[in-house]
Amino acid sequence: MGSTVCHTVVNAGTESYLQYSNHLEVYDCIVGSGEIEVADGTV
Helix, strand or coil, rough: CCCCCCCCCCCCCCCCCCCCCCCCEEECCCCCCCCCCCCCCCC
């Protein structure tokens, strides 16, 4: 499995629907806090 490094900005107070169906996704919150919700509703 390949990998890439991307910079994604999520503005405070917003919700984003991001789907990466063809690879494993890893998130790292640099500033602030966030929550990841899986498409099946689990957090």
